[in-house]
Every structure is written in structure tokens, then in C-alpha cells.
Amino acid sequence: MPPADLRIVAAAVARAGVPAMVRFALDTQRTRKDRILYAKYFVRGWSGLPPAARATPSQPAAGPAPHCGHPDCDPVTRTRETEDDRGIRSLTRCPACNPNAQRGHAA
Incomplete structure (x- = not known):
């Protein structure tokens, strides 16, 4: 050719x-x-082929979820301070706005 x-x-x-x-x-x-x-x-x-249609993303690029506004949720770390039955305090990921929080389990 x-x-x-x-x-x-x-x-x-x-x-x-x-x-x-x-x-x-x-x-x-x-x-x-x-x-x-x-x-x-x-x-x-x-x-003579026409230009291919460009694929457009169906959703905008996902950024971090907005802060949930919960009074116990830290807006920077997205964690909540919780206290168990024995009075022991610990930090847990905010289930509403922490991107690493587990959102459910597959069956």
C-alpha cells in the first residue's frame, strides 16, 4: 500500500x-x-467516513460526598465519635458521608 x-x-x-x-x-x-x-x-x-460520535460521560466525575452535617461527624475526617455499652469511646467512619464506609453487603 x-x-x-x-x-x-x-x-x-x-x-x-x-x-x-x-x-x-x-x-x-x-x-x-x-x-x-x-x-x-x-x-x-x-x-469519506463521518467522524465518530464522542462518548460523553453519563455522570459527572464523582468527587467526595458532601458533609452530612451530623453534629457528631467531623467534616474533615468524616468520622464520628461513638461510645459503646462499657463507656469506651472510639472513632468510626460516618456511614452517611465517609467515602470508605461500607454501604451494605451483597447477598
């Missing part, structure tokens, strides 16, 4: 993507009775 054709193919890959090029080649092959043996046959068609 000549260098000019290789540049066209590289531009088509960057613009339309390989899946679109494969679809074009398969659709073209289906319409022909004889068998296409070389990719050079598709270069002209690939050069």
Missing part, C-alpha cells in the same frame, strides 16, 4: 474509528459478488 494510502487509513482510524471502518468493509463486501482480497479497495470509502 502506498504511503499516501497509509496516511488516509491512519486519518480514518483517528476520525471514524476502527469499528466504523470494519462495518463499512463488511457492508461493502456483502454487496459484491466477488471476494475482496486487499484493504486497498476500501481506502476511498474509508476516507
Whole structure:
């Protein structure tokens, strides 16, 4: 394949993507009775492929959850000071806003 054709193919890959090029080649092959043996046959068609649609994220990038506002929850560490039955105090992750708190268990 000549260098000019290789540049066209590289531009088509960057613009339309390989899946679109494969679809074009398969659709073209289906319409022909004889068998296409070389990719050079598709270069002209690939050069006319439209740009691929860019995938947009369905959700914005997730940042830390906002502080829950609970009076026992520290806004910096997102932990709560709790006291057990014996009067022993300990810090536990805030279940509402700490990103590392367990949110439930799979069944």
C-alpha cells in the first residue's frame, strides 16, 4: 500500500474509528459478488467516513460526598465519635458521608 494510502487509513482510524471502518468493509463486501482480497479497495470509502460520535460521560466525575452535617461527624475526617455499652469511646467512619464506609453487603 502506498504511503499516501497509509496516511488516509491512519486519518480514518483517528476520525471514524476502527469499528466504523470494519462495518463499512463488511457492508461493502456483502454487496459484491466477488471476494475482496486487499484493504486497498476500501481506502476511498474509508476516507469519506463521518467522524465518530464522542462518548460523553453519563455522570459527572464523582468527587467526595458532601458533609452530612451530623453534629457528631467531623467534616474533615468524616468520622464520628461513638461510645459503646462499657463507656469506651472510639472513632468510626460516618456511614452517611465517609467515602470508605461500607454501604451494605451483597447477598
